[in-house]
Amino acid sequence: MTSEVWMAAFSALLKPSVFLYLFAGVLLGTIIGALPGLSATMGIALITPITFWLDKVDGFAMMMGLWNAAIFAGGITAILINTPGTPASLTQSWDGYPLYREGKGGLALGINVIFSFFGGMISILLLILLAEPIARFTIKFGSAEYFMVALFGMSMMIAVSGGDVLKGLILGVFGILLSTVGIDPVLGRKRFTFNVTALGAGIDFIPVMIGLFGLAEVFYQIYQFNRVQHDQEREARKVNLELGRVLPSAKEFFKWSPLCVVAALVSTIVGAIPAAGGDIASVICWGNAKRFTKEGKNYGHGSMEGLAVSSTANNGVLGGAMTTMLTLGIPGDSVTAVLLGSLMMYGLTPGYSMFTENAQFTAQIMILMVLANIAFLIIGLATAKASAKVLNMSQPTVWAAVSVLCIIGTYCINNRFLDVIIMFAMALIGFCLKVYKFPDGPLVLGLLLGGTMEKNMRRALLIGAGKWSYFFTERISCVLFILVVVTFCIPLVKAVFAKKKGAAKAGEAVEPPAEAE
Amino acid sequence: MNNSKKTSGDIIPAIITIAVGIFAVAYIHSQKKLTLLDASSAGVLGAGFYPFACGVLLIILGVLLLIRGIRQHGTKDYFQMTPEKKQNLKTMLLLALSVALFLAAWRITHQFFICLFIYALIVNLLLKRGWLFTILFAVIITAFVYFLFSKGFSVIF
Numbered sequence: 188m189t190s191e192v193w194m195a196a197f198s199a200l201l202k203p204s205v206f207l208y209l210f211a212g213v214l215l216g217t218i219i220g221a222l223p224g225l226s227a228t229m230g231i232a233l234i235t236p237i238t239f240w241l242d243k244v245d246g247f248a249m250m251m252g253l254w255n256a257a258i259f260a261g262g263i264t265a266i267l268i269n270t271p272g273t274p275a276s277l278t279q280s281w282d283g284y285p286l287y288r289e290g291k292g293g294l295a296l297g298i299n300v301i302f303s304f305f306g307g308m309i310s311i312l313l314l315i316l317l318a319e320p321i322a323r324f325t326i327k328f329g330s331a332e333y334f335m336v337a338l339f340g341m342s343m344m345i346a347v348s349g350g351d352v353l354k355g356l357i358l359g360v361f362g363i364l365l366s367t368v369g370i371d372p373v374l375g376r377k378r379f380t381f382n383v384t385a386l387g388a389g390i391d392f393i394p395v396m397i398g399l400f401g402l403a404e405v406f407y408q409i410y411q412f413n414r415v416q417h418d419q420e421r422e423a424r425k426v427n428l429e430l431g432r433v434l435p436s437a438k439e440f441f442k443w444s445p446l447c448v449v450a451a452l453v454s455t456i457v458g459a460i461p462a463a464g465g466d467i468a469s470v471i472c473w474g475n476a477k478r479f480t481k482e483g484k485n486y487g488h489g490s491m492e493g494l495a496v497s498s499t500a501n502n503g504v505l506g507g508a509m510t511t512m513l514t515l516g517i518p519g520d521s522v523t524a525v526l527l528g529s530l531m532m533y534g535l536t537p538g539y540s541m542f543t544e545n546a547q548f549t550a551q552i553m554i555l556m557v558l559a560n561i562a563f564l565i566i567g568l569a570t571a572k573a574s575a576k577v578l579n580m581s582q583p584t585v586w587a588a589v590s591v592l593c594i595i596g597t598y599c600i601n602n603r604f605l606d607v608i609i610m611f612a613m614a615l616i617g618f619c620l621k622v623y624k625f626p627d628g629p630l631v632l633g634l635l636l637g638g639t640m641e642k643n644m645r646r647a648l649l650i651g652a653g654k655w656s657y658f659f660t661e662r663i664s665c666v667l668f669i670l671v672v673v674t675f676c677i678p679l680v681k682a683v684f685a686k687k688k689g690a691a692k693a694g695e696a697v698e699p700p701a702e703a704e
Numbered sequence: 705m706n707n708s709k710k711t712s713g714d715i716i717p718a719i720i721t722i723a724v725g726i727f728a729v730a731y732i733h734s735q736k737k738l739t740l741l742d743a744s745s746a747g748v749l750g751a752g753f754y755p756f757a758c759g760v761l762l763i764i765l766g767v768l769l770l771i772r773g774i775r776q777h778g779t780k781d782y783f784q785m786t787p788e789k790k791q792n793l794k795t796m797l798l799l800a801l802s803v804a805l806f807l808a809a810w811r812i813t814h815q816f817f818i819c820l821f822i823y824a825l826i827v828n829l830l831l832k833r834g835w836l837f838t839i840l841f842a843v844i845i846t847a848f849v850y851f852l853f854s855k856g857f858s859v860i861f
Contacts, residue, residue: 587828599857607807
């Protein structure tokens with residue numbers, strides 16, 4: 188992308204409406220992230236239907252603001268009530284909460300804001316620098332390669348998410364089966380439409396997301412509700428310990444910065460791997476930093492450096508997740524899955540065309556990511572001490588409001604009642620999946636990538652005159668296939684080793700009585 | 705091992721998975737146009753291939769899950785019902801029922817805002833909120849939806 192494209196993109200963003208929606212998104216994201224039980228995915232899924240009524244850039248400004256702010260704000264609950272607001276802020280509670288108990292809550296909140304911004308900015312810088320070269324590489328891709336890329340994305344999601352490969356596989360295949368509903372992409376024949384005209388266009392992705400991550404989450408939270416724990420948390424909120432200063436000193440900032448730069452780079456790479464989100468990145472960064480620094484012994488007991496590393500890592504994944512989404516069309520996490528769905532609804536296709544035909548809009552998305560980081564830095568620092576008040580909202584109020592918004596939001600996408608029925612059905616299915624510990628990521632990815640997989644696989648077979656060997660004679664496709672096999676094999680090998688290790692330990696435990704005999 | 709323990713592990717999801725797989729395979733088999741291979745040109749997959757393959761895969765994976773479920777011998781219990789969880793499940797099911805009733809009433813009467821107001825009342829009562837809060841919530845959420853979606857975005861409910 189040339190400097191002219193960047194300038195044109197930036198000048199097109201200089202509109203009051205863009206800033207209004209960006210700040211509205213940041214505010215909403217801060218509230219959503221700070222409320223335990225509400226995730227960035229749920230927020231994005233709920234807000235997406237609203238953004239379809241706005242101008243494309245305004246809509247994306249709101250979504251970028253919400254996403255970036257929700258991830259940083261997850262740290263607020265982690266610090267103040269020892270409950271991560273989002274999975275990515277798990278490690279922040281290990282150091283943030285002890286700091287709060289020591290009377291350094293303000294400083295912990297300040298570190299969370301500043302280093303989330305720090306991680307986010309480095310990650311976006313990498314997105315800006317690397318996305319186009321990666322996308323350029325995809326010019327060489329044909330149908331076989333696109334099929335293998337989609338399959339690789341699916342395999343990573345199944346291998347990395349939930350940990351239960353069999354259940355992940357079942358849901359991945361079920362997601363692909365759902366994607367076959369509607370008109371067949373090659374021959375134009377109807378499948379699973381049952382004479383319902385609206386089903387001809389297939390199952391819309393957004394109602395499924397709202398059902399799975401919105402209403403199903405409400406159902407599951409009601410089912411899991413622990414009154415004793417809830418009352419304890421409410422008591423903890425009433426304590427209101429002294430928060431103290433918010434900003435770390437310049438000396439402290441520069442002392443932690445080199446380590447945080449490394450954490451940002453690592454988390455960007457982790458973020459680019461499908462399904463390996465902020466939770467995995469922050470655990471990897473925090474765990475390795477603990478091993479390699481002098482301060483390591485204090486990690487987990489109120490280390491400011493540990494909190495800075497965790498805060499950097501959780502926002503550092505966002506640039507990586509966007510890179511794979513924009514260049515390969517594979518979402519790095521569930522939020523980018525919704526964003527990918529939105530891009531497709533606007534008629535945009537991820538890949539090199541995003542950097543040629545739609546270069547200005549792609550540049551605008553990246554600039555909006557930067558602006559969202561600046562916005563949450565300002566709002567986060569200005570409201571650090573007041574943010575504790577958000578936590579006073581009761582969970583039943585949130586459940587009631589979310590259940591209404593799920594229904595209205597779904598209807599608003601196409602003004603279609605069938606979408607609401609699909610959303611409700613997916614909510615019931617999603618609840619059962621959560622109870623039976625099925626990872627829902629593969630279902631989403633299966634539905635999203637199923638169409639791409641089928642279309643490209645059938646096209647590749649057409650080009651290869653029906654020979655399946657075509658997938659292995661193409662060099663890139665063959666390499667991707669090996670990666671898919673390796674991805675599936677790693678969890679199986681791990682399981683075998685774990686079983687052997689367990690058996691050996693059990694044998695050792697049995698041995699002493701035998702010797703005693 | 706009692707009956708509840710037999711069904712508490714992976715057996716039920718396995719049976720559902722197999723049933724979905726059989727349904728997909730049977731559906732493709734019953735549709736003449738959805739063939740596995742396209743008769744018009746050699747080597748081209750038909751419109752039925754992909755869903756058929758998914759159905760077969762679901763049956764195989766479902767059988768594997770069923771074997772795992774049987775081998776769990778009732779040791780895996782996803783429900784672990786406590787009196788509190790029983791109450792929670794009841795509340796959750798009532799909420800799901802009220803969503804279904806709201807959708808049905810909206811569809812039949814076409815009086816969206818009245819249905820929404822009543823739904824908001826019922827949900828808050830189910831979640832054991834006070835009367836005053838319940839009424840305030842119902843009024844605010846109905847007004848919010850009316851002004852933002854109906855007036856602001858011109859959505860016709």
